[in-house]
Amino acid sequence: MQANLATLLATIPEMSFCSSVDLYGGDEPGLPLLQIQSELGSATIALQGAHLLSFIPAGGRELLWLSPKAVFAAGKAIRGGIPLCMPWFGRHPDGLPAHGFARTSNWDVCEVEILSDAAIKVVLELSDSAASLALWPHAFVFRLEVTVGRELSLQLVVENCSDTAAVFSQAFHSYLAVPDVNETLIHGLDGCTYVDSLLEGHPRHLQAGDLQMQALTDRVYLDVPAEQVIKHSAGQIKVSSDTHCTIVWNPWEDAAKMADVGQGNHTGFVCVERGDVLDHAVSIAAGGVYRATMSLSE
Numbered sequence: 001m002q003a004n005l006a007t008l009l010a011t012i013p014e015m016s017f018c019s020s021v022d023l024y025g026g027d028e029p030g031l032p033l034l035q036i037q038s039e040l041g042s043a044t045i046a047l048q049g050a051h052l053l054s055f056i057p058a059g060g061r062e063l064l065w066l067s068p069k070a071v072f073a074a075g076k077a078i079r080g081g082i083p084l085c086m087p088w089f090g091r092h093p094d095g096l097p098a099h100g101f102a103r104t105s106n107w108d109v110c111e112v113e114i115l116s117d118a119a120i121k122v123v124l125e126l127s128d129s130a131a132s133l134a135l136w137p138h139a140f141v142f143r144l145e146v147t148v149g150r151e152l153s154l155q156l157v158v159e160n161c162s163d164t165a166a167v168f169s170q171a172f173h174s175y176l177a178v179p180d181v182n183e184t185l186i187h188g189l190d191g192c193t194y195v196d197s198l199l200e201g202h203p204r205h206l207q208a209g210d211l212q213m214q215a216l217t218d219r220v221y222l223d224v225p226a227e228q229v230i231k232h233s234a235g236q237i238k239v240s241s242d243t244h245c246t247i248v249w250n251p252w253e254d255a256a257k258m259a260d261v262g263q264g265n266h267t268g269f270v271c272v273e274r275g276d277v278l279d280h281a282v283s284i285a286a287g288g289v290y291r292a293t294m295s296l297s298e
Contacts, residue, residue, distance in 0.1 A: 058150065099171075169280075185210045242293050
């Protein structure tokens with residue numbers, strides 16, 4: 001835990017620090033977690049990756065899925081919640097770690113605040129290091145503002161502090177908790193072009209109507225509406241963002257091959273991720289800033 005975190009938390013009793021071992025078990029020492037418990041909702045954030053692990057609106061249900069086999073170890077991505085995939089998304093052409101380094105780096109808590117509506121805001125920050133520069137040769141500041149109220153709001157700010165343009169893509173890799181993925185509908189993608197990442201050549205197709213997944217699915221939808229609604233037997237989850245893409249993924253039978261998911265556990269989630277990838281990857285000018293937001297609500 002960073003030296004000034006205890007001082008920051010002392011100002012807000014609704015926030016506390018613990019180890020992942022305390023909440024989820026596993027081997028010591030685990031990873032440091034920040035817990036938020038307010039009258040409007042609760043959340044848990046891993047400082048590694050600025051990674052949301054849980055969000056429960058007051059009187060509501062858990063909106064995020066965390067794998068029962070998730071591993072909490074330094075430098076290893078956590079399966080579930082909302083990993084931050086950046087500064088690239090997916091496989092890297094040069095064989096660098098998939099989905100970038102932000103999700104496995106240790107972020108600092110630099111601001112905490114109770115807002116006028118009783119929501120709680122936390123700002124986490126990551127800056128370049130020798131390790132990051134070896135992977136992505138740009139000085140930077142990544143800043144994630146998390147607001148926990150009746151909805152969960154995320155605002156990402158990326159500053160390119162280097163003197164050259166930086167090619168950048170990102171996704172809020174949201175694992176959304178559902179009673180049964182087989183009976184879940186995703187509304188808000190009708191008429192959108194999607195890239196099928198599972199087929200050779202990554203062909204493009206048009207979505208017709210709501211999406212109901214019945215098998216292994218890995219698609220990138222382009223130029224999507226601001227909101228998608230995930231409808232399931234226990235209610236719904238609204239995902240809103242100002243980004244341009246929606247990635248939809250579930251490993252289906254391949255979950256059995258994934259040590260941190262496991263056979264049958266794929267039924268409890270669907271990944272509906274918002275971000276700017278593929279056609280919508282950006283070039284951040286030297287000294288420039290990229291911003292993206294996403295919110296989750298029932």
